[in-house]
Amino acid sequence: xxxxxxxxxxxxxxxxxxxxxxxxxxxxxxxxxxxxxxxxxxxxxxxxxxxxxxxxxxxxxxxxxxxxxxxxxxxxxxxxxxxxxxxxxxxxxxxxxxxxxxxxxxxxxxxxxxxxxxxxxxxxxxxxxxxxxxxxxxxxxxxxxxxxxxxxxxxxxxxxxxxxxxxxxxxxxxxxxxxxxxxxxxxxx
Numbered sequence: 001x002x003x004x005x006x007x008x009x010x011x012x013x014x015x016x017x018x019x020x021x022x023x024x025x026x027x028x029x030x031x032x033x034x035x036x037x038x039x040x041x042x043x044x045x046x047x048x049x050x051x052x053x054x055x056x057x058x059x060x061x062x063x064x065x066x067x068x069x070x071x072x073x074x075x076x077x078x079x080x081x082x083x084x085x086x087x088x089x090x091x092x093x094x095x096x097x098x099x100x101x102x103x104x105x106x107x108x109x110x111x112x113x114x115x116x117x118x119x120x121x122x123x124x125x126x127x128x129x130x131x132x133x134x135x136x137x138x139x140x141x142x143x144x145x146x147x148x149x150x151x152x153x154x155x156x157x158x159x160x161x162x163x164x165x166x167x168x169x170x171x172x173x174x175x176x177x178x179x180x181x182x183x184x185x186x187x188x189x
């Protein structure tokens with residue numbers, strides 16, 4: 001019986017040793033490493049602008065003899081100007097005069113426009129004469145202006161301005177279809 005107890009004790013000691021060794025070694029396997037780090041993010045938010053217009057505008061007349069042609073163009077734009085000294089503008093220039101020859105001419109001052117209802121900035125005042133030589137005003141932007149978001153920004157997104165174009169109906173024009181190219185440019189500082 002004593003030898004059986006010794007075998008039993010030996011088996012018990014061996015099992016206890018294995019369990020104890022497993023408990024001592026296990027925490028090294030079960031423990032995870034953790035750490036914390038911080039990162040500072042920075043973003044340089046600059047003044048910017050974007051403009052879009054419909055692909056074309058047809059000028060029409062009411063049919064009375066030699067009444068000017070006219071049409072309305074809604075110009076959409078987004079802008080952000082810097083605070084304090086910021087500014088910006090939305091301008092227009094005829095980059096190609098009417099063609100073919102024999103019809104109206106932007107270069108001769110026959111195309112004019114007015115601006116109204118600018119949802120951000122100040123629409124041009126009075127009648128503007130379109131030019132092929134230089135840009136003419138559509139909207140003037142001041143400091144700390146921005147599109148969308150409410151608060152100090154315009155609630156509209158995008159912003160819009162209505163431009164009403166008038167083309168003289170000179171009896172000297174040859175009949176036909178004429179087209180010109182207008183380029184709108186927005187800048188923001």
